[in-house]
Amino acid sequence: MDAQPLALVPKMVRFIDHLRDNDFSVDPAETEAALRLLADDHAPPLMRARQSLRILLACRKEEWERFDDLFEAYWFSRGRVRTRTSSTSSSATGQQHPDLWQDHLDGRDRRAQKPGVVQEAVDDDGDAAGEGEGRLIASRQTMIQRTDLRHLTDPAEIAEAERLAYRLASVLRYRLSRRYRQARRGPRLDLRRTLRANISSGGEPFDLVQKKRPDRPVRLVVLLDVSGSMQPYSRFFLQFVKGLVCRWLETEAFLFHTRLVRVTDAVRDRDSIRAMSKLALMAEGFGGGTRIGACLKLFNERYAKRTLNSRTVFLILSDGYDTGSCDDLVDQLERLKKRGRRLVWLNPLLGWRDYQPINQAMMSAMPLIDHFAAAHTLEALALIESDLARL
Amino acid sequence: MMDRVEELQKRLADVGYIADETLATALQLTLHLKRPLLLEGEAGVGKTEVAKALAALKKTRLIRLQCYEGLDASQAIYEWNYRRQLLAIKAHEQDGLAADQIETEIFSDRFLLRRPLLEAISADRPPVLLVDEIDRADEEFEAYLLEVLADFQITIPELGTIQAVSIPHVILTSNGTRELSDALRRRCLYTHIDFPSAEREIRIVETRLPGIETVLARRIVGFVQALRREDLEKTPGVAETLDWAAALIGLDIQRLDGDPETLRKTLLCLLKTEADLAAVTKEVVARLAGEAA
Numbered sequence: 001m002d003a004q005p006l007a008l009v010p011k012m013v014r015f016i017d018h019l020r021d022n023d024f025s026v027d028p029a030e031t032e033a034a035l036r037l038l039a040d041d042h043a044p045p046l047m048r049a050r051q052s053l054r055i056l057l058a059c060r061k062e063e064w065e066r067f068d069d070l071f072e073a074y075w076f077s078r079g080r081v082r083t084r085t086s087s088t089s090s091s092a093t094g095q096q097h098p099d100l101w102q103d104h105l106d107g108r109d110r111r112a113q114k115p116g117v118v119q120e121a122v123d124d125d126g127d128a129a130g131e132g133e134g135r136l137i138a139s140r141q142t143m144i145q146r147t148d149l150r151h152l153t154d155p156a157e158i159a160e161a162e163r164l165a166y167r168l169a170s171v172l173r174y175r176l177s178r179r180y181r182q183a184r185r186g187p188r189l190d191l192r193r194t195l196r197a198n199i200s201s202g203g204e205p206f207d208l209v210q211k212k213r214p215d216r217p218v219r220l221v222v223l224l225d226v227s228g229s230m231q232p233y234s235r236f237f238l239q240f241v242k243g244l245v246c247r248w249l250e251t252e253a254f255l256f257h258t259r260l261v262r263v264t265d266a267v268r269d270r271d272s273i274r275a276m277s278k279l280a281l282m283a284e285g286f287g288g289g290t291r292i293g294a295c296l297k298l299f300n301e302r303y304a305k306r307t308l309n310s311r312t313v314f315l316i317l318s319d320g321y322d323t324g325s326c327d328d329l330v331d332q333l334e335r336l337k338k339r340g341r342r343l344v345w346l347n348p349l350l351g352w353r354d355y356q357p358i359n360q361a362m363m364s365a366m367p368l369i370d371h372f373a374a375a376h377t378l379e380a381l382a383l384i385e386s387d388l389a390r391l
Numbered sequence: 392m393m394d395r396v397e398e399l400q401k402r403l404a405d406v407g408y409i410a411d412e413t414l415a416t417a418l419q420l421t422l423h424l425k426r427p428l429l430l431e432g433e434a435g436v437g438k439t440e441v442a443k444a445l446a447a448l449k450k451t452r453l454i455r456l457q458c459y460e461g462l463d464a465s466q467a468i469y470e471w472n473y474r475r476q477l478l479a480i481k482a483h484e485q486d487g488l489a490a491d492q493i494e495t496e497i498f499s500d501r502f503l504l505r506r507p508l509l510e511a512i513s514a515d516r517p518p519v520l521l522v523d524e525i526d527r528a529d530e531e532f533e534a535y536l537l538e539v540l541a542d543f544q545i546t547i548p549e550l551g552t553i554q555a556v557s558i559p560h561v562i563l564t565s566n567g568t569r570e571l572s573d574a575l576r577r578r579c580l581y582t583h584i585d586f587p588s589a590e591r592e593i594r595i596v597e598t599r600l601p602g603i604e605t606v607l608a609r610r611i612v613g614f615v616q617a618l619r620r621e622d623l624e625k626t627p628g629v630a631e632t633l634d635w636a637a638a639l640i641g642l643d644i645q646r647l648d649g650d651p652e653t654l655r656k657t658l659l660c661l662l663k664t665e666a667d668l669a670a671v672t673k674e675v676v677a678r679l680a681g682e683a684a
Binding site for chain 1: 396416420429474526567569570573576581583
């Protein structure tokens with residue numbers, strides 16, 4: 001009985017590591033608790049152990065749902081590194097895609113942070129990446145955009161992107177409510193409440209109750225397309241999204257591709273490079289195409305209730321190349337519109353000389369969009385500031 | 392432990408709560424590890440009921456703290472009973488007591504209004520503390536709650552630190568209005584409750600409405616389960632199923648495939664938004680009833 005737990009210890013430690021690689025937040029104390037749990041429970045049957053560990057180690061719905069896969073992947077001898085990609089991917093093409101993320105990361109940083117991960121050749125030029133149906137589009141873009149966003153690597157420009165994001169966020173500034181609410185300190189006296197509160201002192205107003213107009217901050221929800229076709233812009237947009245999330249109190253950020261991932265917490269990391277590596281891990285296993293409709297559906301079902309209200313501006317950064325059905329897209333956008341305040345779609349392709357939003361998805365979505373703008377350079381982004389101010 | 396989980400499941404059933412194995416395991420772990428349990432899930436899957444059942448099972452008190460925006464320490468932990476204190480001061484005026492004597496007198500246990508958190512840690516027998524809809528409270532409160540849950544002690548400046556007499560069984564529920572902090576999540580055991588399987592829901596209906604015929608219960612649950620698969624804004628929960636079952640019994644409706652129009656009128660027990668009511672037409676009702684039969 002004693003020998004068994006001892007043999008279990010290193011395995012359990014590696015399992016916890018495996019969970020951490022998959023973005024679980026588990027602290028060392030949990031490892032101990034997990035071991036103790038199994039030791040207490042004189043060799044529990046496997047299913048029971050899995051259930052107990054899931055209750056102990058998962059702490060949010062996403063983790064709860066992924067736990068079984070990860071557990072099986074680890075304990076049923078499929079090996080650790082491989083399972084990571086297969087467990088996160090829902091698509092068959094998952095394996096190649098760290099490539100897609102290579103140019104969001106400095107090569108050296110990646111090597112330093114994740115020694116265990118199989119390295120793929122880092123093409124400094126970044127041209128080799130981008131596959132599937134995004135290929136054609138991506139290569140056309142590089143012709144025109146090569147000089148600007150693709151080479152946004154020096155810190156000054158990244159800082160500029162973040163600064164810009166902050167400025168944009170500020171123009172969607174706090175709005176004051178029309179009505180007053182009770183406040184500890186406020187500009188006006190709440191006469192009715194003051195009288196009521198001082199009945200006990202015979203109407204002599206000792207305690208004054210004040211009121212003020214509450215701040216009603218505009219909320220932002222950002223959905224960033226990271227499909228192959230958006231690749232030249234992803235890095236820049238990630239910085240932009242990071243800028244929004246870090247500077248703006250009420251922001252939620254999501255990445256989508258064929259799957260939707262909430263990245264608010266990962267992006268909030270102050271260390272920019274670490275944030276990017278986290279994102280890369282989370283996005284691993286993304287497929288080639290874009291299914292905006294399906295992703296929006298997931299958003300509507302799972303996140304809309306808690307993230308959207310009548311003061312929310314919903315920002316989509318995407319080129320609108322969708323492999324899903326466009327009826328889906330329209331349905332989901334309609335549902336979104338009901339909950340949110342404004343729908344803004346920033347499309348990098350709009351900055352091209354001859355681009356017309358004539359692909360089907362974009363065409364059908366157009367009537368629902370409150371503001372449709374280009375976003376291919378910093379200047380273009382700066383230009384929308386005045387438009388956003390009016391929303 | 393296996394037997395303990397099964398035993399717990401059985402005992403929960405005795406007090407009227409049909410738990411699946413995962414939930415029973417989670418409760419067993421909470422009792423065993425003495426850690427709070429965080430329950431998440433759609434509205435109406437029976438998160439709050441878990442705490443009630445646990446209290447009934449342990450034959451102990453259920454102390455409930457309903458969270459809301461702006462919940463503060465005076466509502467959650469303790470407050471001085473100012474009126475009684477004033478009264479006491481007045482009464483002591485004639486006695487000619489010194490100021491510090493009066494002070495010790497009025498800042499004593501007698502003048503303390505115990506709110507749920509303080510109440511929970513000062514009960515002799517470990518009660519069940521239900522912190523309902525923690526996501527509605529502010530983040531500051533969450534931080535404070537964390538502190539209480541970690542140390543099980545509360546400091547009152549005038550009285551000193553109060554140590555827990557017994558460690559309560561803590562259950563937190565969340566509906567996901569706000570993302571909870573990682574610190575709180577890490578401190579808790581976590582379980583996500585889904586809508587029950589058909590089998591379990593039938594048992595729930597039969598337990599809660601003892602008089603119901605098995606055939607009807609089966610049909611009702613079949614219908615609701617089919618309805619949940621429809622694309623609705625607000626999916627009906629278990630509580631809604633029970634309401635609807637009670638309504639059908641009250642109206643003496645035995646068959647769901649009889650008259651879709653009457654049936655549709657009763658659906659207001661299940662569907663709570665206008666869009667949903669409009670979406671479930673007579674034809675849809677007939678189809679669902681057909682599936683359920």
